Amino acid sequence: MAWRWMGWVLVVLGLWVSEPTAMVQAAPTAAGFALRFYGNGVNDIDRVKIPIDDPATALPGPPADIGSQDFTLEFWIKAHAADNPAPAVSCGNNVNWIYGNIVIDRDRYNQDRKFGLALAGGKVVVGVSGDGTGNFTLCGATDVTDGAWHHIAWQRRRSDGYLWLYVDGKLDAQGDGPNGDISYPDDGVPGNYCNGPCVWSDPYLVIGAEKHDAGPAYPSFSGTLDELRLSNTLRYHGDFSRPTAPFTADAHTVALYHFDAGAGDFIGDSSAAAGGPSHGTRRFGGSPAGPVWVLSDAPLSGPPPLLDRRLYLPALRR
Numbered sequence: 001m002a003w004r005w006m007g008w009v010l011v012v013l014g015l016w017v018s019e020p021t022a023m024v025q026a027a028p029t030a031a032g033f034a035l036r037f038y039g040n041g042v043n044d045i046d047r048v049k050i051p052i053d054d055p056a057t058a059l060p061g062p063p064a065d066i067g068s069q070d071f072t073l074e075f076w077i078k079a080h081a082a083d084n085p086a087p088a089v090s091c092g093n094n095v096n097w098i099y100g101n102i103v104i105d106r107d108r109y110n111q112d113r114k115f116g117l118a119l120a121g122g123k124v125v126v127g128v129s130g131d132g133t134g135n136f137t138l139c140g141a142t143d144v145t146d147g148a149w150h151h152i153a154w155q156r157r158r159s160d161g162y163l164w165l166y167v168d169g170k171l172d173a174q175g176d177g178p179n180g181d182i183s184y185p186d187d188g189v190p191g192n193y194c195n196g197p198c199v200w201s202d203p204y205l206v207i208g209a210e211k212h213d214a215g216p217a218y219p220s221f222s223g224t225l226d227e228l229r230l231s232n233t234l235r236y237h238g239d240f241s242r243p244t245a246p247f248t249a250d251a252h253t254v255a256l257y258h259f260d261a262g263a264g265d266f267i268g269d270s271s272a273a274a275g276g277p278s279h280g281t282r283r284f285g286g287s288p289a290g291p292v293w294v295l296s297d298a299p300l301s302g303p304p305p306l307l308d309r310r311l312y313l314p315a316l317r318r
């Protein structure tokens with residue numbers, strides 16, 4: 001009798017071992033999902049848009065409208081040089097960052113108080129235009145378009161406009177940028193440069209594209225991006241070990257995007273910052289169509305925060 005039961009156990013075990021994929025779902029990594037952009041840069045697609053102001057009111061925007069205080073803007077990217085061919089730019093007192101493959105775009109068309117981050121000649125370049133205090137582009141030194149994941153951290157000190165750029169925890173460049181408040185003005189009026197007023201592009205923080213679709217001279221990022229955190233403090237004061245787990249929100253986190261929904265167009269901010277949330281929207285399209293959800297292979301271990309799972313449940317049910 002016992003042997004007959006043992007036989008059944010072996011048969012069931014055999015089925016399980018021979019078809020593990022049917023029985024056991026592959027567990028996502030701790031980094032969850034990421035977004036793969038394709039650099040289309042047209043028709044308001046292949047990007048993530050986070051509203052940072054309402055042009056119809058003079059109320060303050062959500063907390064993702066950084067720039068009135070110190071900030072740290074950090075994320076992970078993986079990119080190849082062939083997909084991001086913008087050549088190196090000359091840095092200094094100019095807006096040349098806009099000629100790189102644009103990763104983060106907080107531009108205002110032909111107006112002051114703006115900033116952004118791009119890849120030019122494979123290096124990270126960041127730019128700031130102050131409040132009537134001039135323009136500045138800071139060029140990084142490390143090629144980040146080698147197909148490996150890199151942690152990028154960009155800091156700005158509000159008191160004097162000083163900028164720091166870190167790649168994988170190492171200081172890559174620093175410089176004294178323009179002074180002043182570079183947050184989006186609460187009473188800002190988008191200019192009339194976008195086949196009409198730039199209301200659909202100006203008052204947004206845009207990820208993965210040049211926000212105004214101004215043409216091929218201003219190319220968009222093609223590659224994978226994960227874990228974007230915006231903070232209202234200078235987090236790093238010298239070289240540091242790059243993060244090894246997904247970010248968790250703290251008192252200085254004003255917006256936090258894990259990009260872990262894995263489906264749909266809802267881009268959740270899990271910072272729980274006062275005045276928020278600063279949720280965004282995926283704008284999908286192009287050829288190849290992007291951004292697509294991919295299982296993230298960013299080098300991050302540890303479980304994703306519980307808060308984030310709760311945040312995404314409603315989105316996944318849609």
Ligand SMILES: [Ca+2]
Pocket residue numbers: 031032033034226227258259260296
């Ligand atoms: Ca993720």
Ligand SMILES: [Ca+2]
Pocket residue numbers: 053054055056057058059185186187188
């Ligand atoms: Ca406003």
Ligand SMILES: [Ca+2]
Pocket residue numbers: 052053060061065183184185186
């Ligand atoms: Ca504002």
